[in-house]
Amino acid sequence: MNINVLRLDHRIGRDTRITTHVCLTARAFGASKVWLAGEEDHSMMKSVKDIANRWGGDFEIEYNNSYMEVIMNWRENGGKIVHLTMYGSQAHEIVDEVRETGEDILIIVGGAKVSTKVYKNADWNVSVTTQPHSEVAALAIFQHLLMDGKEFDLEFENPVFEVIPTAHGKNVNIHDENRKIHKEE
Ligand code: SAM
Numbered sequence: 001m002n003i004n005v006l007r008l009d010h011r012i013g014r015d016t017r018i019t020t021h022v023c024l025t026a027r028a029f030g031a032s033k034v035w036l037a038g039e040e041d042h043s044m045m046k047s048v049k050d051i052a053n054r055w056g057g058d059f060e061i062e063y064n065n066s067y068m069e070v071i072m073n074w075r076e077n078g079g080k081i082v083h084l085t086m087y088g089s090q091a092h093e094i095v096d097e098v099r100e101t102g103e104d105i106l107i108i109v110g111g112a113k114v115s116t117k118v119y120k121n122a123d124w125n126v127s128v129t130t131q132p133h134s135e136v137a138a139l140a141i142f143q144h145l146l147m148d149g150k151e152f153d154l155e156f157e158n159p160v161f162e163v164i165p166t167a168h169g170k171n172v173n174i175h176d177e178n179r180k181i182h183k184e185e
Contacts, residue, residue, distance in 0.1 A: 002079075002104040003031040003146065005139065006070055008118070009111025010038035021136045022109060023048040023061060029143035029151045031107070033060040037067035038111060056159030071106070071121050079104040080123045084138040085114065088125030095145040098124060107142060109135035 005026040010019045019041070023034045036045070040063050052059040064070050074081060080103045098105060108118060119125055128138040144151060158179075164171040174182045 001099070001102065001146075003143065004033045004035060004074070004079075004104070004106050005031045006035045006037065006067060006106055006108045007111070007135070008037050008067055008108065008114060010036050010041060010044075011111070012039045012041045012044075015111065016041065016044050018134070018136060020044055020048060022139060024051065025136050025140050026107075026143070027052055027057070027059045028154075029140060030147050030154055031143065032058065033062065035067075035070045036061065036063045037065055037070070040065065054160045056156030056162070058157070067108075068117060068121075071108075071118070074104075074106045075121070077104075079106055081106045081108065081121060082142070083108040083110075083114075083118055083122035083125045084128065084135070084142060085110065085119070085125050086127050086130055086132050088127040090130075091126050091128045091142050091145055094124055094126060095142070099146055099148070105146065107139065107146075109139055111135075 005022065007019055007022050015038075019036065026034050034048075045061050045063065048061050052061075071081065080098065080101050082098060082105060084107060108122065110118070126142065128141045158175075160175055162173040162175065164173060172183070176182065
């Protein structure tokens with residue numbers, strides 16, 4: 001199952017921080033790509049790419065102002081679409097059905113306002129609780145449910161930085177271009 005995320009209605013400045021967090025959350029929890037719509041933000045995209053390169057794996061980020069083109073292409077290629085909204089069906093009640101399709105999944109998160117076209121073209125409109133909160137929180141919880149916890153075992157290939165989990169302090173391997181490990185001081 002390939003997971004992509006579509007972030008609607010990005011606004012430069014106002015949404016830079018939250019869209020960055022949408023991208024990093026999508027990647028950390030197992031998405032291979034984020035599509036961005038709204039205002040084209042080269043600087044934010046470069047900063048996400050730089051972080052992804054340093055932390056490993058094959059994450060992509062692409063701008064397309066026509067979010068309907070992304071949605072229609074996804075459908076034409078046989079993928080399924082989940083739109084995260086507080087008005088949808090409860091995530092924990094439908095996630096097994098989504099996973100069991102075995103199809104690639106496009107998860108859409110909104111911005112300030114979301115067109116009814118998005119609701120209509122989604123296979124599932126899905127809520128993570130019925131309370132308003134954040135695209136980052138909704139995305140993390142939904143990806144966690146969809147991955148059935150397997151995001152904790154993901155490996156990101158060829159990182160520069162690699163955290164070695166530790167109860168106290170900070171243990172980080174730094175890989176040089178020859179894959180030799182140095183320790184962060
Ligand atoms: N009224 C919006 C809605 O439909 O969820 C809340 C807008 S919120 C500022 C921006 C985005 O966060 C929404 O488009 C949605 O993707 C996500 N979001 C917020 N609360 C959510 C919830 N309880 N369940 C799922 N997604 C949520």
